[in-house]
Amino acid sequence: MKKYWPMFRSLLLYFLLTGATVVMSFPLFWMISSSLKTVQETNSPGIVWIPAEPTLQAYIDIFQNQDFLRSYFNSVFYVTLALVGTILSIAAVAYAFSRVEWPGRNLVFFLMLSTMMIPPQALIVPQYVFFNKLDWIGTFNPLIIPGYFAGGAAMIFLLRQSMAQIPKELDESAFVDGANHIQIWWEIILPLVKAPLATIATFLFVGLWNSLLTPLMYLQTVNLYTLPVYVSTLFNINQTVQPWPTIMTAAVLTTVPLIVVFFFAQRYILESVVVSGLKG
Amino acid sequence: MPENPYLNVLVTAALTLLFIVASSFGLGALARGVARLRGATPKQQANTFAGYLFAAPWIVGFLIFVVVPLGFSLYWSFTDYRVTANQPPQWLGFENYQNLLFKDDSFRASIVNTLYLTVIGLPLQMGFALLLAVMLNQKLKGERVFRMAFYLPVILGFNTAVLLCWRLMLNTGTGIINQMWRAAASVPLIGYLLRALIYVQEIFSAFFLGINNGKFNLLTKVIEAGFPAENRVPLWVQSPMWSKMSVILLMIWGCGAMMLIFLAGLNNIPKELHEAAEVDGATGWQRFWKISFPLLTPYIFYNLVVGMINSLQIFEPIFVLYRDNQPLVPSAISMVYYLWQKSFSHFEIGYGSAISWVILVFILIVTVIQFRLQDRWVTYDVY
Numbered sequence: 001m002k003k004y005w006p007m008f009r010s011l012l013l014y015f016l017l018t019g020a021t022v023v024m025s026f027p028l029f030w031m032i033s034s035s036l037k038t039v040q041e042t043n044s045p046g047i048v049w050i051p052a053e054p055t056l057q058a059y060i061d062i063f064q065n066q067d068f069l070r071s072y073f074n075s076v077f078y079v080t081l082a083l084v085g086t087i088l089s090i091a092a093v094a095y096a097f098s099r100v101e102w103p104g105r106n107l108v109f110f111l112m113l114s115t116m117m118i119p120p121q122a123l124i125v126p127q128y129v130f131f132n133k134l135d136w137i138g139t140f141n142p143l144i145i146p147g148y149f150a151g152g153a154a155m156i157f158l159l160r161q162s163m164a165q166i167p168k169e170l171d172e173s174a175f176v177d178g179a180n181h182i183q184i185w186w187e188i189i190l191p192l193v194k195a196p197l198a199t200i201a202t203f204l205f206v207g208l209w210n211s212l213l214t215p216l217m218y219l220q221t222v223n224l225y226t227l228p229v230y231v232s233t234l235f236n237i238n239q240t241v242q243p244w245p246t247i248m249t250a251a252v253l254t255t256v257p258l259i260v261v262f263f264f265a266q267r268y269i270l271e272s273v274v275v276s277g278l279k280g
Numbered sequence: 281m282p283e284n285p286y287l288n289v290l291v292t293a294a295l296t297l298l299f300i301v302a303s304s305f306g307l308g309a310l311a312r313g314v315a316r317l318r319g320a321t322p323k324q325q326a327n328t329f330a331g332y333l334f335a336a337p338w339i340v341g342f343l344i345f346v347v348v349p350l351g352f353s354l355y356w357s358f359t360d361y362r363v364t365a366n367q368p369p370q371w372l373g374f375e376n377y378q379n380l381l382f383k384d385d386s387f388r389a390s391i392v393n394t395l396y397l398t399v400i401g402l403p404l405q406m407g408f409a410l411l412l413a414v415m416l417n418q419k420l421k422g423e424r425v426f427r428m429a430f431y432l433p434v435i436l437g438f439n440t441a442v443l444l445c446w447r448l449m450l451n452t453g454t455g456i457i458n459q460m461w462r463a464a465a466s467v468p469l470i471g472y473l474l475r476a477l478i479y480v481q482e483i484f485s486a487f488f489l490g491i492n493n494g495k496f497n498l499l500t501k502v503i504e505a506g507f508p509a510e511n512r513v514p515l516w517v518q519s520p521m522w523s524k525m526s527v528i529l530l531m532i533w534g535c536g537a538m539m540l541i542f543l544a545g546l547n548n549i550p551k552e553l554h555e556a557a558e559v560d561g562a563t564g565w566q567r568f569w570k571i572s573f574p575l576l577t578p579y580i581f582y583n584l585v586v587g588m589i590n591s592l593q594i595f596e597p598i599f600v601l602y603r604d605n606q607p608l609v610p611s612a613i614s615m616v617y618y619l620w621q622k623s624f625s626h627f628e629i630g631y632g633s634a635i636s637w638v639i640l641v642f643i644l645i646v647t648v649i650q651f652r653l654q655d656r657w658v659t660y661d662v663y
Contacts, residue, residue, distance in 0.1 A: 013418055020412060021429040030456060031445045047459045081293060089337040102331025112338060115346060119593055119643060121616045122636040125623045126349035132363060140289040148296050149341020181330040210439045212596050217624055224285055228440035235444055237604040244448055251441035262435045266428050
């Protein structure tokens with residue numbers, strides 16, 4: 001009996017882990033399965049695991065839905081624009097905190113870390129009034145511009161930690177060769193922190209792609225809706241029968257980019273979260 | 281500014297970049313000037329310039345998007361300011377805070393709900409996270425695939441689309457979860473267990489709803505109704521007694537973030553401790569409770585603080601799950617949801633600012649208390 005214990009133990013573990021995986025992935029399975037059903041099947045009192053006759057009707061319909069396509073474009077557009085500026089500014093600030101000695105650095109760094117305690121929602125009210133004064137309600141600006149000022153203290157911290165590990169001799173020899181800080185930042189340091197940059201880009205992408213609260217506050221017209229806002233309007237209280245296949249089709253198409261990005265970046269994410277002890 | 285929304289934001293973004301570059305060089309030059317006056321060497325002057333140049337985006341952003349807004353909201357929180365009104369804000373003193381803390385039922389509901397999620401949701405979430413972490417820590421082959429599967433819900437968790445899928449699954453009559461529940465309940469012993477679960481959950485929930493409105497008639501009703509009938513199922517998105525449980529279900533599904541923290545903790549435990557205990561004849565169970573668990577307390581503590589702060593900020597699940605059933609919102613409302621409701625559907629900026637400041641102070645207090653308490657029960661030895 002004792003001899004078989006290790007084998008039995010790992011079999012049991014695999015069984016439990018597989019079970020947990022099935023449970024955790026079930027919503028995804030159900031999303032895909034429901035997107036291939038008819039409205040009757042999604043509202044039927046019996047369980048339809050996989051539709052007997054899968055129909056792509058919902059997919060065909062949604063690709064002719066102008067509002068959906070536009071919201072998809074809006075999401076891609078705003079996320080890209082926000083991502084580029086945010087990453088660039090974070091990379092610059094992390095450089096200042098890790099590779100340059102300047103008076104006041106510790107104080108500014110401490111201030112930056114303490115902003116992590118401020119919940120972003122505590123700022124939304126005054127920021128709304130501010131953007132209202134600038135006449136930015138009903139534009140993409142409030143979703144994009146704040147990020148350009150190195151939004152995200154946790155991300156700066158993560159990148160700073162990686163940059164601080166690069167040996168000092170690298171920049172010193174570059175200085176001797178006559179390079180300046182901007183060249184060192186762009187040509188030496190940034191190429192060395194590609195992996196943490198990818199991690200940060202992934203976290204930022206996920207946050208922006210999922211974001212509901214700010215787009216809901218600022219975008220007010222259907223033309224500007226991003227995916228989460230538009231998808232939430234598909235589920236409407238006033239409809240007697242909810243068009244679940246359509247909603248789930250939109251859901252599948254919304255989650256595909258997230259899953260693709262996660263698949264490629266998982267090896268960085270799963271490690272960096274552990275290293276920095278941060279939540280994504 | 282161009283009318284086209286895409287061009288408009290592109291132009292604004294370009295102007296912002298120009299502004300940032302200009303202010304960076306400005307700040308850098310200013311700092312270098314100050315350094316020169318103080319008699320710094322040329323090398324130090326150059327470094328001062330570069331430091332402020334690169335840090336300027338954050339410094340400027342901090343002033344524009346954090347310091348100034350916080351200052352204004354502190355001022356507005358003492359006034360009756362509304363965005364829609366044209367007259368200047370009237371000074372109210374502490375009236376907003378008094379109403380909020382002592383008279384406002386919705387705000388009290390949000391506190392009680394946070395308490396419920398902390399007392400009932402967090403232990404469940406952390407329990408599952410710890411269980412998964414311990415299983416993954418056995419270093420089986422293919423551990424990475426499982427780890428990915430458990431973390432994926434964290435990435436997807438708060439997307440509206442995914443939440444709508446949960447809305448579909450949680451439907452009381454036709455939702456898949458209750459369909460499976462019914463199937464499981466038809467098995468004799470399991471059925472009894474499931475009904476007991478419903479009973480216990482409803483008693484807890486009714487008790488917390490009772491704390492909220494000061495009347496415990498719902499609790500007595502639940503207890504008087506006695507053990508649930510055979511055909512009872514959870515009323516996930518239908519009853520105020522279940523609305524928080526649906527949120528807890530989502531929290532458990534998204535336990536992957538906590539799991540990673542626990543995995544890091546388990547990895548940091550010196551192997552020698554386990555080996556020595558094994559030599560002394562300790563069982564796996566004993567080793568977990570006597571070695572791993574005490575050494576994991578800092579990580580449990582971290583997850584507790586983060587989890588509690590997160591539960592104040594729950595927004596998307598409430599928005600998506602209970603939009604079609606407004607009477608349910610108070611039973612699940614979080615502080616941030618209430619803040620949004622007050623500020624942006626009623627445009628009461630003064631009152632909303634007061635809520636923001638209470639949330640801010642609340643989070644600071646929680647963090648400080650937790651850091652104080654951790655000395656008492658957290659084990660940091662061995663390291």
